[in-house]
Amino acid sequence: MNYPVWELGALGGGFWIALVATLHVFVAHFAVGGGLWLVLTERKARNENDTALLGYVKSHARFFLLLTMVFGGMSGVGIWWTIALLNPAATSSLIHTFVFGWATEWVCFVGEIVALLIYYYKFDTMRAREHMILGWFYFVFAWLSLFLINGIIGFMLTPGTWLETGGFWQGFFNESFWPALVFRSAIAFMIAGMFGLLTGAWQKDHAFRQRVVRWSARWMIAPFVVLLASGWWYMQAMPPAQESMILERAREIAPYMRWFLWLTPLLLVIGVLATLKLPQGAQKGLAIGVIAIGLLHLGSFEFIREAGRRPWVIHGFMYSNAVTAEEAAGFEADREKSFLASARWAEHERVTEANLMEAGRELFLLQCTPCHSVGGPLNDIVPLSHDFTHAGFEAQLVGQGRTTDYMPPFFGNADERRALAAYVMQEFHGRTPEARPASESREVALEIPPFDAENDEYVLLAWNNLGMHCLSDSDPWWVILPPANDLHAQLIRRGEVPEVVTDGVQIDFTVEKGFERPEREVSFWQFVRSNFGAELEEGVGLGGHRVSGTMELDEDRSMFAAALIPVVPYQDGEYNPYPLYDIEAKDTETGEVLARTKAVAPTSSEMGCTKCHGGGWRVGGVAGFTDETSRRVLAVHDKHSGTDLLAEAEAGNPRICQSCHQDPVLGTEGDPELLNFPAAMHGWHAVYLTGRGADACAMCHPADPAGPTTCLRGGHARQLDCTHCHGTLEDHALSLLKPEAEAGKEGAKRLMAHLQPRTVATVDDVIGRTPWLQEPDCISCHTEDYTRPDPATASAFNEWTSGPEELFRMRADETGIMQCEACHGSTHANYPTLNRWFGADRDNIQPLQYQGNRLPIGAGGNCKVCHGVDMEFAVHHANMSPEM
């Protein structure tokens, strides 16, 4: 925010510092360990009066001088140059915090240079003892420079109490100082041995070569125990945040960790091999190999260390993009605070439509390029942002740095998020904001079954229980919900005292034309064994029904039901989420049709994963899962949860999500350590979709009022939306997460840390609930007298049914016989409904059939529908005659 950012394109993302630092650090460690190697090897030569060895030491000193003083010294300056160019703010902090530490290190450099120059140039002319003293001077100064830089590097990873005191010594002697010093010293001595192998392998005399190679091999082997012990100590010294970042959260670092863990013992093996008498060719090969491996080994360690402080450049003080913790707190406190207006080096202070891309570019440059390249080898933003849509990228920016905190949060307001998303999507992927074909109302001729109010003996009421059954037709990859709709029906024999008929009748359901062959539309049956562990004949659902059939009697509820009907929302390949059913009641003995009606079995595959994850819709550009979307979802899950679901699916073994994430509605037990499915889904996504209203719901569910399904189409839809009953997404998620947190699940606590309730004041005020079984209770708004609440203040959030028996879909009237949904219609589609796209009255058929209006059955005192006569009092529930 304080400095300009060098626009590096492909060579951004820390490429230069990675290149310069990796090479420099390797040589710099050699400069330390090699100093001791020189003086001890010289002592050995002089003690043993070995002129050949002494000559070798001098030639090695020449090599040492050329490598460490020229390349090592200059690349050391290069690191300073590079960090000052890539992160001037952090460099300034380091310079100002440790100025006299740096100055002291400079004195050590002076001592090193003078000592080494004299050591080499006076090798043959100085007295032996004095020459050795020079060698010791060099080593001590070199090691002290390591001592000093180690404190400053360690400070960046573990600043400890410096964060509170700002004191030089607290920062310098930080938590990782001592183990890092021992660790680096051990590595320095091993590297000295590696370079000893290199120069030794080129010695011509066979016996002498074997001797010097073996001598240097010991340098590789001897520090090994110290390396392991100090490595363990190093990890123990890591505060929890840094430790978990290294071991768990910074997943991109996993390859480096693997390398480091493999290469460490490999170095020991090479050291041991080098002690053997090998031919010169093998020794040369081994020596070159060990230098390459040593470079990779130390490089991977440095990458791991750098990863440990993610997303900070100075842990807890300054983010990698130079935004300080103090500045970040300002953005966190005010989510509408402008980053551009706060940044000195931003040309556009405010995002407008005219400058959207330019402002996005500035945001990208200032906030992203410190870590991301564009088309380069490190943290390339192009593939990393490939699997996003505009909407998804914006959502990513909302949630970034929260549950997945290896990146900093995005700093800025909603307009700036939009600008950055527009820039990344359009500039790097040529994508314009997603536009779906506008939904159009269809002229659907609805045949309302006849009803003779005077003479007909029966009233047949039928309904779907949920008002919308969602279906994920992503079966080759994973499944959330199978094709499994439920139809219920009650047959009423009319009369002054009507009778709900359950004996001697059967209720048949027949799907409308075009929906008869779901197996042609989805691949559910090809993967049902892997996903559900079931063997099913094509076209047969998990409950044993085909799309048409006969309902079973549910005596307890005085109704008939057909569960898990495998109807899908595709009518001859076209999306239609409202399959219409003919429902017929027949006398079981005679086969005579007693009553006939129609009901929809609403089924939608408009599940919006593609809106953020991309991949597109499979059917008609409006619904269904493409393979691409399905793969991307699994890839993200694998990335964040350490699973290998994508590979499993590619191997032909997809899984239902609830096989791990317990779910009451499907009856899966899952892994007891993991969050239940609704808690996991809503908890995770709420972090990314925070601050929104019902549009957040519509990002995933088929609830968009302008979308192709528009699930909420009942009377509530006229003035209410999802949030009036379920709360905002944050509220909703918290109500699901809270019991999980109380059950001790860490995942719930991790997600809850980033969610703030909006309908109630605090998390403590949120009442936890069991998904599916505890839902918004009708009575919370309509009260015990079934009055009509004021829509302006109506809210059912936080007043859950105590159990499944109180759910609207499970509830009966006060006689205990008539099901609420029989007269009121389904959840989300309670009468009067308005189906915007597939015929306005598609969900109103029964009120129109029996009453000639769209009101709930019997509403407005219309008792005659079933009773044949007007009744004096409302037996089903109070207040049955309000004006609708």
Place this chain on the structure above:
Amino acid sequence: MAPEALIPRPDTLQVGWGWFQILLTVTFVLHILFMNALLGGAFVSLLGGMRRSGAGQVAGHDASHRVPTLVALTVNAGVAPLLFLQVLYGHLFYTSSVVMAGWWLAIIPLLIIGYYAAYGVAWGSNRALRPVLATGVVLILAFIGFMFVNNNTMALVPAHWTGWFETSDGSLLNLSEPTIWPRWLHMMIGAVAVGGLFVALIQDNKARRGDAEAAKARDWALPFFTHGSLAQMAVGLWWLMALPDPVMKQFMGGSPFASILLVAGIGLGVWAVVLGFQKKVRLAAGAVVATVLVMALMREVVRFGYLDGVFHPRDLAVEPQLSPLILFLAVFVIGIGCVAYMLRLAARAGKEA
């Protein structure tokens, strides 16, 4: 956009700014003397090395063997003033560095190449390659000098930073700065002059031990100093005149301190040249050190003048922490002692191998 609005917020100091100003000036003098010996020595050894025999060849050969060591000493002596510069002026210097980042970072690989090339000249056995390598060393050092001049001037003029908004790839230079060419030439010609004196000093030491060839070599090298210094004065005048009026006028009586420095600098320079003509090499060297010290102070006056009304290090906040300074001073004294001891041991060892 107002350029002043671009100036980053500086960090706080641990001790008063005067400490850093003194350390900056003193270590800068050390650096510039090594730099002059390096660049001038490399240039003189290039010209001398082109001769197959004679005084120039001797002078060039001897100087070329010292060039690699001078690279190490110059860079090392440059670390300290750059550190203290970043403490006082970091917010300006980092910004100008980023604006010209590509050029600035190029210094590092070029320096490594130049350093190895210097060893190639000193230790290489291929005579044909030497002039090529030596030319490369001189060109690289001159390029690095030009980059330093660019950065140090750009840091003083926030108005020149705004080009970043058109070109943020780090490719800008400060070529619109009126002083850039005379300032760079002043540094380069001064380096040739002082380098000539450095080469003459090497030969003078040998001559004092009775080496007649060395006396000739010294006499061959001295004109680089004397004539170079005269040219340097002309370029210095150009630089002075190119300075922004308010800055220049400080040296013309506007500021007694600045004016005294200018007179003292010219006086010392003239005296050094006279001593050079008189072949009093050691005295001339002493006069040069004094001149460089005065010039370094004048450079600070120029910096303050450019930044007048924009920034002054006395405005930096101080959050006192004395113990790190004490650590540094203690280690510095010990370090000086160690270096002196090592040099004594080296001197006892006699000639280089």
